Amino acid sequence: MVIKKKKINVIRPTLRHKKRYIQLKYFTDKDIVLNEIKLYTLFLKNLEKTYGVFINAETNLTIISFDYKKREIIIRINKEYLSEFISSLFLLNNDLGLVIIKKISSTIKQIPK
8 A cells, every 4th residue: 555645835925924133142140150041031031921921832942043152143033022022122131131132133144143
């Protein structure tokens, strides 16, 4: 018996979640050792404190790149929850220090490296 391969349908662009890329820079006086996992949990716990548990899954927060020497972070997030994420950054200064948003764009190519 031969099983035919079925072509997987691609999600149409109108049904996809739109994403935004945010370039952040942080300044801190504390001597904190950070990596991508600690940053990811820091951002998610901060979102959870301000907006609740269920927003974590819907934001689809991912850290694209993290440069420890320049102290710059590039984050991808769902477009619908961009304002909630930005407002939660104001409460992050106790843990991370001063956080500045350098650029928000719809594609990763528009963010300078």
